[in-house]
Amino acid sequence: MKYPDVEIVSDFLIKPKFVSEEAKKPTYLSPWDLAMISTHYIQKGLLYALPKNQDFSITAFLDDLKDSLSATLTHFHPLAARLSTVKQQNPPSFSVFIDPNNSPGARFIHSSVSLTIADILTPTDVPLVVQSFFDHHKAISHDGHKLSLLWVQVTELVDGIFIGCSVNHMVADGSSFWHFFNSWSEVFRSNKKGHVMVPISRPPVIERWIPAGSDTILTLPFTHEDEFIEDEFIE
Template identity: 80%
Template sequence: MESPPSVEIISSSFIKPKFISEEANKPVYLSPWDLAMMSTHYIQKGLLYALPKTQDFSITAFLDDLKHSLSDTLTHFYPLAARLSTVKQQNPPSFTMFIDPNNSPGARFIHSSVNLTIAGILTPTDVPITVQSFFDHHKAISHDGTKLSLLSVQVTELIDGIFIGCSVNHMVADGSSFWHFFNSWSEVFRSGTITRPPVTKRWVPPGPDPIITLPFASGDEVIERPNYPLGLRVRIFHFSSDSLAKLKAKVNSECNTSKISTLQALAALVWRCMTRARRLLPEQETTCGMAADNRKRLSPPLPETYFGTSLHSVKATTTAGKLLHHSNAWAAWRLHQSVVNHDDKVVQEFVNSWLEKPLVYTMSRYFDASCVHIGSSPRFDMYGNKFNLGNGLAVLSGYANKFDGKVTVYPGRESGGSMDLEICMLSKNMKAFESDEEFMSVVTY
């Protein structure tokens, strides 16, 4: 088997904010949502573009423009130019973590190249393993932000294309904040201004002390480094707006409602078909979790531009036998109910429970061979980031946070309500999944 082409690093530098305010020099103390992400990988997402065909395009000038606009953007998103710091206490053993603006060279910026074409990435059925090399901080977890940059940008030249990939510490940002930063950087590159500046003040539970102390001697007690499973396949499936509209209409009609969303209907379909492909025993429990943004669910709500992590996983659980015995509408309604029931009371109860007994999300504890987890959102503006390169050709992700049963949602390139699903499954089950008639009847390509 021919080895994949290797990515060559051409240069590496660090970018600091153009202007540093008094506020940007202060430490940023983390919320329970942030601290719970200590053991998760960095978020790794990026966009593939065609190389401009104009003769006056200069990669050197393009990289300079990216660096200058990144510096301007970091003036507003200054936590991304910092590092994490830890302060330990001896009696009792405990520690605190915070975003530390001091002693940081800034965000990392890498220029690389690879002897590969756009077709070499988009033509294969599965996402090529080489794409993982388009991102920095390979295998890094968020706790590593004490030594690594919290943001690393890697711009990779292909034979006929350009890939712009970002790796962002998951204790510092969630998907909403990640794409808010990416959108703002693209806006600054185009116009020099930001129309939606971030709210960088962290939400912390009400109380006399905003600093959360963790009852562990160090992070080493609670972190776990996720392993990329052997035999994991990663494939992207596309769903047209027409196909999704029919799916949504069908499940709502069967449930005599109009409240089930397109994503809930699609998530239910994936859950059922993935369970069937895994050939689970009828009595075995299976769970479908969906990433839910807490910003609007709090009372009072957080601003839409809140920069940080504000996530919770809403779940529906049943047995494999019941899931496959009932219709897709039955599963979609249960997912819908789990989303509706996730309100301020539930969020506050989680926070209070977490403060009594802090926990860190780990793969082995929260994900098993019978679960499905839906991450990201089709509402994120991904293809609006053009950087004077035209429309992106694909959104791709790196090594990070992949496991059997992980599903990542992207808006479709043609917009209008279309979606792409990046699905991770063990090879032994993916073959049955991609041959499932119920699932493939909704897939466009």
Template identity: 50%
Template sequence: MNPDTTKAVRQISKCTIKPYQVIEESKQPTYLTPWDLSFFNFQYIQKGLLYRKPAPSLEDPTPTITFIHQLKHSLSMTLTHFYPLSGRMVTKKQDNPPFYGIYVDSSNDSVGAEFIHAAVDITMMDILTPIDVPLIVQSFFALDGAICHDGHTEPLLVVQVTELLDGIFVGCTFNHVIGDGTSYWKFFHAFAEITRNLRKAGKHDGSISRLPITKRWFLEENGDPFLINLPFSDHKEFIEDRYERPFLRERMFHFTGESLAKLKAKANEECNTKHVQISSFQALSALLWRSITRIRHFNPDRITSCRLPIDDRLRLNPPLSENYFGNCVQSVSGATTVEDLLAHGNGWAALLLHEAIKEHTDEKIRGVREEWMKKPRISQTRPIFDPANLMMGSSPRFDVYSCDFGLGMAVAARCGFNNKFDGKVTSYRGLTGIGSVLLEVCLPPESMSALESDKEFMDSVSPHEIHVHHLAYV
């Protein structure tokens, strides 16, 4: 059966979920930082987890319906702590003196997050068995194609729970202006924690083990958040034309801890330096960068780059709390010509990435921020979508599989089609032990076929059948 053509996701219900309690902080505007404002042209984050369906019992013959009700209640309690997700964006502008600023208002009782209950007649193995991610996974998420600036009228968070015949997929569509990947998984963990405790005890006070810090941080010592005046008079001056979705194959590649250890050792041997230690992920990124560049067949003098997201929280001095809820992420990149990249080994490419990361210091972060404040700008996505580049997204450091809603460990993590383009790679922690990594690679069909025939790359990848067999018994 091909679940993409014979089955369709059907919506069962949709409702608005508001915070369980209105706390004093939620009555104040959430002013956006330069990190936040940079994401207006980007699409919403779409990520979720697949679980086994709860089995009926004498005590509860309809456990899935019970679970849906519990999720709605726990989402309401979670929004009490993560209240910006229940708001909407507001633009404040005036002509004399000129002012244009955007903030998040969560004080309006008429808005909230959205909750969708959906179903589809396929099994978990219909999702896990194909080599490519089935297209139907894109239907497990809402607001497909929406950009973050749409948060003026669209919900900033949509939770869609999709029933499979034997599983449940919990997916969130999360406005990137509100937070980065670290913030997304902090929210998801809290949502799972409240649901799990609610299922155990039948009731819960909504408390969580790690409270988010929702007050925006603007780099000034003890500085209060403020509304930044942007050099615009209308959103058309900084919002791009909508991105036309290309036809891409999305394939999962699994790398075991043993395979990554070999890549790391070889990269460090090639570097032949005593004072540099290439990490496993840097070695893996270098392998992917060189392999994909090799199969693209660009002119030798074409510039190619590999971009890596960097969490600034712990790079700042003093460091920002890991519980900071907002955006505190930037990307760094290694860049060179196609000819130089392919003339050298993975160690040379990994060293380019290592040096880019090493140079991303507190001083550089603050310097970039100071320059931005002198000349505010909104990031454009087109340079990132250059087909000669590679963009590594998300992080294997995110502990996604421990998000337990009371259904046990997640069977798999998947994401929607938002922010996908030729050369986008989403990384997850692998399921085969500490140190393993799972990559979702997006390429045009002809490029993906060439990558699958690239011996150097495929020699480091574990066979798909072994990975699926492991998932089936998680």
């Protein structure tokens, strides 16, 4: 089956709504994080049927997603930044870290395609067109020096919405990815808009401990003990 092309409708950079003093400090990566430098971005997607509510507006929905993402990035501020590498001469070494001075924001894309939910779910294998629902498809973690560490693509289907999310694997593991996604859902459902600092039930742990005899700051993925909670963006 030949699938139609995915059309990019809009492309934004979303910055944290508030920038704390903590967010102005670099986030250093541990040897465990650096081991993921050649791995692909984590990619997860959620598929929703359009609500039966006739008052649903894709424009209003996207505006709410962007506003709540900005509020969520206030807590997960490293995801708005980029990677940087510093070369040291004595001793010879390279240091890779998340640079707060290079923090243009997370990327948010709105796209559309003339496909139905059945077109996606009916085939035995996942259709190749689904790869186009993730703009960071095939990107590796090292690309985070130029590419955003977090990339969200909302694809509008004929009868549904697909929310694809790509996160740099040096910055987050699978559990911390869902922690972010569930926190974003929590902020979205709070329906608090404007210049409001929205709290979340489980703030991320960004600054990590330093083991004895080591000069490396461990900044392992935000949290890794949260169980997956089904998030809910569309009611």
